[in-house]
Amino acid sequence: MKWKNNYKLRTIISCLLLLSFFFVSWKVFRHISDGEKISGAPAPLYKGYVLNQKVWEMLRSAKRASKGSGKSLKGKSPRVNGDIGLQAPVDIERYSVEVVSPEKSVLLPLGAFKALPKISTSTEFRCIEGWSEEISYAGARFSEFLSAYSLGKKPDGKYYSYVGLETPDGEYYVSIDMESMLHEQTVLTYEMNEAPLSLENGAPIRLIIPVKYGIKSLKRIGKIIFSDQRPRDYWAEEGYDWYSGL
Amino acid sequence: MTIVREKHHLLLRLSHWLNVPLLTLMIWSGVLIYWAHQPYLTIPDDLGPFELHHRLAEGMAWHFTVMWLLVINGLIYFSYLCFSGEWRELVPHRRIFPDAFRYILFDLKISRTSPEWSGKFNPAQRLAYFSAILLSIGAVISGLAIYKPVTLSFLLTLLGGYEVARFIHFFCMMSLVLFIFLHLIQVARAGWNNFRAMVAGYEMEK
Structure with a gap:
């Protein structure tokens, strides 16, 4: 048949x-x-990161927020994870932060940050490893820091696309898109859980950026860079997603 | 006289077999991510030939690229179910739980009487396949919630927070693994005629 x-x-x-x-x-x-790797990630998967970044940049709203419960966390020490860039001795009395952009370079003492309006807020702080914890933090809002000292903008009045941050010894470094840096919860922090920053949490001043994984919240800021070329990023070189936005 | 009957449409078979590598990649890369923080089950650094430790970046890179392919495949499958009307084969009827239970007893040869059923799937299959669909949807929603907890904070609120969403994601994955395990056993028990239907599309009845 x-x-x-x-x-x-x-x-x-x-x-x-x-x-x-x-x-x-x-x-x-x-x-x-x-096969071929781009920034430590297999090339097609790196393209996946880029595609995802485009999708989430499109879907994100400026009003997005990662709010904590607001309860007091006094006396609770924030979890310490990673000490890269914190090995060198630090002179907190004479600490200053170098601010670099293509047209100028300035040295700002710690007082320049503490002179700005102090913001106290709380957030769920999320680690790329998968855990998270609530923290409260206080310091100067990054956007206010920029406007107070007329930083971050090009001569044509537009913001630079990227902000780079580095520890004083240059061992740890991150770069972040300007939109996320201008987010209202992005704070140049000198207090966590109602106490001055400890050395292992990044004293005397660190970044807290809750719209990104914790890897972007660089401890002990030694240098702030403004650029249209993406500054180097420690974990993005190791195959992690550069964007790492939440 | 042997009757040949078309059982599974080509689209359904394509999406079924595409699921095999895609779901395997998602589960494997998910385990690499889970290794970095293990709140529910402690997993070893190496599982037989699989090295699980210190591969978080690799796990994330695969997970967040392959997820698109798996979701697209899922949408193709859902569209097929909708347009072909085959969703009727899967949506549980009112007596699904007792019927499925009785069918399992019958299948395990504990009971001699099978509940009455019609269509492509017996009551136990209907319940299992429908559950697998719900678990997949659950995995996607909870996955999105923990992937973008700030951008998609409404999803996180809906599910009851980061910890709950993470647990739901883990639970859906583990349940799907259990489903796959039982599915493989049942396919082996059902034999060649049934398996061939998922490969070549037709079954034969004597």
Whole structure:
């Protein structure tokens, strides 16, 4: 009977197609895993990061917020995770932050930050590892810091696209898109949980940016960079998503 | 006389088999992410030939790229169910729980009487496949909530916060793994005619 032979052929072809599909899937996986890397990530997956960044930049609203419950966290020490860039001795009495942009470079003493209106707020602080904890923090809002000292803008009046931050020894460094830096919860912080910053939490001044994973909240700011070329970023070089926005 | 009957449409078979590598990649990369913080189950650094430790970046890179492919595949499957009317084969009827329970007893040869059923799937299959669909939707929603907890804070609020959403995501994944495990056993028990229907599309009845 003819139809039966046709069905047999159909079964054989279908089975062969399925087996080749599995074989090709495995080859594609190996090819992506072992192939060319961009910033430590397999090239196609790096493109996935870029695509995701575009999608989430489109969907994010300036009003997005990561609010904490607001209860007092006095006496609770914030979890310490990572000490890269905090090894060198630090002179808190004579501490200053270098602010660099293509047209000028200034040195700001710690007092310049403490002179700005003090913002106290709380947030859920999220680590890229998967844990999170509530923290309260106080300091100068980054956007107010920019307007008070006329920083972050190009001669044409537009903001630079990126902000880079580095520890004084340059061992840890991040870069962040300007929109996220201008977010109202982004604070140049000198107090956490109602106490002055401890050395291991980044004394005398650190960044807290709750719209990003904790890897972006650089401790002990030694240098602030404004640029249209994305400054270097420690974890993005290791295959992590540069955007890391929440 | 042997009757040949078309059972699974080509689109359905394509999306079924695409699920195999895509879901495997999602579960594997999810475990690499889970390794970095393990609140529910402690997992070893190495699982047989699989090295799980210190691969968070790699896990995230795969997870957040493959998720698009898996969601697109899921949408193709849902569109097929809607337009073909085959969703009727999957949506549970009123007596699904007792019927599924009785069918399982029958299948395990504990009971001799099978509940009455019609259509492509027996009551136990209907319940299992429908649950798998719900779990997939749950995994996507809870996954989005923990992936972008600030941008999609409404999802986080809906689910009851970061910790709850993370647990739901983990629970959906583990349940899907259990589903796949039982599914493989049942496919092996059902035999070639049933398996061939998912590969070549037709089944034969004597």
